[in-house]
Amino acid sequence: MIRFRDFTYAYPTGEAPVLHGVDLEVRPGRFHGLVGASGSGKSTLAMAAAGFIPHAQGGESTGEVTVGDLVVADTPLPDLVTRVGLVQQDPFDQISGARFTVREEIAFGCENLGVERGEMVRRVDEVMERLRIAPLADRSPYELSGGQQQVVAVASMLVMRPEVLVLDEPTSQLDPAGSRMVVEALAAVRATGMTVLLVEHGLELLAEHADELHVIADGRIVAEGPPADILTDPRLDAWGIGRTRFTAAAAEARRDGLWPRSRPLPATLDGAAAGFRAAANGELE
Amino acid sequence: MSTTLQFYRAGDSWVHRLNPVTKLAFVAAVTIAAFGVERLWWPAALFLLLEVPGAVIAGVAGRFVRMVLGFFAPFLVILFLLQGLTYPEPGTVLLHLGPLEVKTEGLVFAGTTALRLLVMVAAFVLLLLTTHPGTLMSAMQQAGLPPKIAYVVSATLQIIPSFQARANAIMQAQQARGLEVRAGGAAARVRRLLPLMGPLLLGALTDVENRSIAMESRAFGRPVRPTAYTVVPDSAAQRAARWAMLALAVLVIVLNTLGVFS
Ligand SMILES: Nc1ncnc2c1ncn2[C@@H]1O[C@H](COP(=O)(O)OP(=O)(O)OP(=O)(O)O)[C@@H](O)[C@H]1O
Ligand SMILES: [Mg+2]
Numbered sequence: 001m002i003r004f005r006d007f008t009y010a011y012p013t014g015e016a017p018v019l020h021g022v023d024l025e026v027r028p029g030r031f032h033g034l035v036g037a038s039g040s041g042k043s044t045l046a047m048a049a050a051g052f053i054p055h056a057q058g059g060e061s062t063g064e065v066t067v068g069d070l071v072v073a074d075t076p077l078p079d080l081v082t083r084v085g086l087v088q089q090d091p092f093d094q095i096s097g098a099r100f101t102v103r104e105e106i107a108f109g110c111e112n113l114g115v116e117r118g119e120m121v122r123r124v125d126e127v128m129e130r131l132r133i134a135p136l137a138d139r140s141p142y143e144l145s146g147g148q149q150q151v152v153a154v155a156s157m158l159v160m161r162p163e164v165l166v167l168d169e170p171t172s173q174l175d176p177a178g179s180r181m182v183v184e185a186l187a188a189v190r191a192t193g194m195t196v197l198l199v200e201h202g203l204e205l206l207a208e209h210a211d212e213l214h215v216i217a218d219g220r221i222v223a224e225g226p227p228a229d230i231l232t233d234p235r236l237d238a239w240g241i242g243r244t245r246f247t248a249a250a251a252e253a254r255r256d257g258l259w260p261r262s263r264p265l266p267a268t269l270d271g272a273a274a275g276f277r278a279a280a281n282g283e284l285e
Numbered sequence: 286m287s288t289t290l291q292f293y294r295a296g297d298s299w300v301h302r303l304n305p306v307t308k309l310a311f312v313a314a315v316t317i318a319a320f321g322v323e324r325l326w327w328p329a330a331l332f333l334l335l336e337v338p339g340a341v342i343a344g345v346a347g348r349f350v351r352m353v354l355g356f357f358a359p360f361l362v363i364l365f366l367l368q369g370l371t372y373p374e375p376g377t378v379l380l381h382l383g384p385l386e387v388k389t390e391g392l393v394f395a396g397t398t399a400l401r402l403l404v405m406v407a408a409f410v411l412l413l414l415t416t417h418p419g420t421l422m423s424a425m426q427q428a429g430l431p432p433k434i435a436y437v438v439s440a441t442l443q444i445i446p447s448f449q450a451r452a453n454a455i456m457q458a459q460q461a462r463g464l465e466v467r468a469g470g471a472a473a474r475v476r477r478l479l480p481l482m483g484p485l486l487l488g489a490l491t492d493v494e495n496r497s498i499a500m501e502s503r504a505f506g507r508p509v510r511p512t513a514y515t516v517v518p519d520s521a522a523q524r525a526a527r528w529a530m531l532a533l534a535v536l537v538i539v540l541n542t543l544g545v546f547s
Contacts, residue, residue: 052498078507086502092447093495096503097440100419107514112504114512121514142443156503 001164001195002026002049002084007063009048018044019219021063026164031187031196033206033227036216037240042199043089045216046168049197050086051077067164082113085162087170091149094156095141102144102152103128103137109160127159130185146173154182164195171202183209203244207231207267215239231267246272253279260284292352292413300343301415304519305424307527308416312408314530319404321538322546325393328400336407345414352410353403361399368395418442424517432511451488 004024010017018041026032026049036042047053048065051072065072067084088094099105103124110120128134131151136144141152154170167186171179179202186196187209200206206213206227213230215223217239223230230236232247243251246266253259259275260283266272295301300308315335319328340349370382372391379387412421418439426435500506540546 047498050502052501056494056498056501077501078504081502081504081507086498088495088499088502090495093492094499094502096436096500096505097443097496098436098500098505099439100417100422100443104419104514108505109503111511111514112507112509114509117512117514117516120512124514140443142447160504 001028001068002166002197003064003066004045004048005064005066007048007061007065009044009053009061010059011044012058012060017060017219019048022216022219022221024214024221024224026195026197027212028163028195029190029193030211031190031209032198033210033213034197034199034216035201035203035206035213035230035241040216040240041219042216043168044219046086046166046197046199048072049164049166050084051075051080052086055080081162082160083163085157085160085165087153087157087165087167089168089172091146091153091173094153095149096156100140101138102133102141105141105152106155106159109156113160123159123161127155130188131155131158132181147175147178150174151178151182154185158185158189161192161194164197165189166197168199169201170198171200180205203231203242204246204268207244207246215241228264228267228271232265244268250275257284292410293417294345294348294414295417296344296415298343298415300339300411302518303415304517304523305412305416305421306428306519307523308412309425310527310530312405312412314534315408316401316405317531317534318537319401321534322541323397324546325397325400327546328397328404331404332400332407336404336411339411340414343411343415345411348414349407349410352414353407356406356410357403360402364399364402365392365395368398419515420517423513423515424519427513427517427519433506436505448489 002025004022007019007022008017009019022045024045034042034045044053047057048061049067049072051065051067053059054061054073055077061073067075067080070080070083072080096105096108099108106127107120107124110123115123125134128137131154133148133151133155136148136152141149144152150170150173154167157165157167165186171182174182183198183200183202183205186198190196198206198210210227213224213227214221215230222239223233223235231244236243244267246269250259250265250272253276254261254265258279259265260278262285263275263278266275315331319331322328337346337349340346343349369387369391370385372388372394374390376388376390379389379392381387422430422435422439426432
């Protein structure tokens with residue numbers, strides 16, 4: 001669905017490239033996670049996937065990014081935005097200012113797409129229900145907390161039903177329950193055939209819901225694969241990502257000989273529980 | 286929250302429920318009518334017989350009077366000083382103030398102009414007090430206002446207050462680091478506040494970039510005819526009333542030129 005081929009990119013103001021030879025494939029109908037340390041290039045990659053690099057930001061690039069059969073650099077933005085949606089990192093900048101209530105703010109994208117009114121009302125209600133913001137419907141989007149604004153930003157893109165949705169840390173200002181709710185909602189839209197690329201710090205949520213993870217460090221994709229493999233990789237600390245509580249606890253137990261030796265380290269609650277249960281039953285091989 | 290949105294008083298009166306375009310037509314018609322007749326009593330009658338009752342029906346009379354006076358008092362003073370004291374035409378001199386002469390004609394002229402402006406300002410105030418800006422913009426877009434113009438107005442109304450909030454935040458951050466914002470004379474204050482403009486403007490610029498990205502993601506400005514989520518109620522009666530009000534305003538001008546009011 002989204003494909004990076006040997007993509008290297010430098011911002012117009014920066015001398016050194018920020019992305020180096022990125023190869024990455026986001027497959028249709030799947031939920032991909034992108035993780036990396038601060039400043040590693042996650043937002044840049046997200047913008048390149050949605051076409052705002054190079055169309056809005058400019059800069060120098062080599063290689064290619066494609067969305068479906070479209071070459072991003074050769075496709076005008078208005079034609080791209082119906083295929084790829086982008087939720088940016090800062091929620092405040094994403095409130096359009098064009099509408100005065102949350103429900104109208106969410107409907108705004110559909111209005112611009114010319115979605116027929118009855119259909120639009122259904123979609124807005126559905127997405128507010130799914131993201132549990134129906135109680136905010138008649139508030140001003142400017143009177144919401146940062147976390148609430150983030151959820152509204154996600155809703156405003158989901159409602160447009162792009163083929164691919166790219167989200168740049170949409171849960172950074174949410175509490176754990178809110179983050180879980182958003183990630184679960186994103187995992188759920190897979191059922192409608194939507195493809196998702198999510199930049200997210202919540203490793204445990206990704207372990208549970210993502211189909212595939214990509215790790216970025218200093219502008220390079222350094223690892224990719226199923227979350228269970230990536231999140232238990234010993235190089236995780238070197239990449240500056242940290243580990244899930246479940247992996248960390250199992251690793252300590254293994255050092256003390258309290259974890260079944262043949263069992264891989266877990267990245268989820270279920271995996272950790274199964275391992276500790278086995279250990280408690282004396283299965284330490 | 287924002288000063289611009291604070292005008293609006295939620296309510297369920299007959300005036301509140303009118304389509305905002307009808308209220309705009311009233312502003313236009315009553316203003317045209319007020320300027321159409323050169324009689325002191327005429328704008329006063331429009332104000333007292335149309336606008337004040339409108340404010341009473343809408344349940345906003347107190348606020349209406351306060352806002353109209355607030356907007357209007359400074360104007361009134363300037364108008365009387367300029368027009369009343371410097372009326373160039375010959376006329377009955379009421380009193381001498383040094384080199385200046387106060388003439389009856391000058392006072393009447395100042396009074397008429399003041400009352401005409403009063404009619405216009407009061408009509409606007411009544412519109413703002415009884416119409417949510419969102420409804421106003423939706424209705425105007427429904428009536429054919431281009432989305433880009435509607436966007437500029439709506440965004441200005443909402444983003445400027447948030448800009449003020451950011452300026453305050455930057456100021457507080459500087460104060461927290463020991464910058465004395467309030468001490469000293471005006472010049473010293475300006476000199477200390479100048480460095481704060483940097484972060485504010487820089488923030489505004491990156492905002493603009495990110496916001497334009499956000500607007501494009503929301504398919505704004507695509508060559509598609511946008512649909513409307515909010516439909517502001519309108520009726521054949523209101524459409525007729527709008528044309529009737531404008532026709533009456535024109536009729537007033539015609540009658541005036543025919544000498545009916547003299
Ligand atoms: N507009 C820009 N102009 C020049 N350089 C930029 C710009 N935006 C980001 N950079 C640089 O590109 C690099 C990657 O930034 P990016 O924002 O993509 O990182 P990130 O992984 O999203 O970080 P974070 O987790 O903090 O959001 C950083 O070194 C940053 O300084
Ligand atoms: Mg980022």
